[in-house]
Amino acid sequence: MQDNARQRFAGLLERHRGIVLKVAHSYCRHPDDRADLAQDIAAQLWRAFPGYDAARASFSTWMYRIALNVAISHVRSSSLRGRHSVPLDDEALLAGDGDDHEGDEHLRLLHxxxxxxxxxxxxxxxxxxxxxxHREIADVLGISEANVATKISRLKQRLRNEFA
Structure with a gap:
């Protein structure tokens, strides 16, 4: 049974690994820190996997919840506080053909x-x-859908003010 659970977990992790990478890239700038965070997330996912209930949440929602909790704890830890806790580095963010300089600038400003x-x-x-x-975001973050809507609205307004 343990081997079956390990194989099931490995398959799910591989299928949704983009979530782990996206969260790690969003919370750490340096490759070593990203790799450490991704490894911490995977380890915590494995520890929590026996408690995963597909009837309560999709795997990706459950995975986001754990990944973000680990990332937030990682950022708050004294070892990373003040170091490297920014989203993707500019090279990864602006990868492309380089023809859309205005789009690159908007992307940089967003990040x-x-x-x-x-x-x-x-x-x-x-x-x-x-x-x-909004429902999935609320489930992942443990806040109400109304709170999600309010926070998104406020963030959009702040973005509009900043880009104006």
Missing amino acids: DFIARQDPLHRALLLLYLDERS
Whole structure:
């Protein structure tokens, strides 16, 4: 049975590994820190996997919840406080053909805005930009849907003011 659970977990982790990478990239700038965070997330996912209940949440929602909690704890830890806790580095963010300089600038400004947010708002923006529903965001972050809607609205207004 243990081997079956390990294989099931490995398959699910591989299928949804983009979530782990996205969260790690959103909370750490340096590759070593990203790799450490991704490994911490995977380890915590494995520890929590026996308690995963597919009837209560999709695997990706459950995974986001754990990944973001680990990332937020990681950022708050004294070892990373003040170091490298910003979103993707500019090279990864602006990868492409380089023809859309205005788009690159808007993307850089968006990521600068996200980097300045506290961990909860950063998580909220990450989920929103990943096109998660208000219900899913609420489930992942443990807040009400109304609170999600309010926070997103306020963040959009702050973005509009900043880009104006």
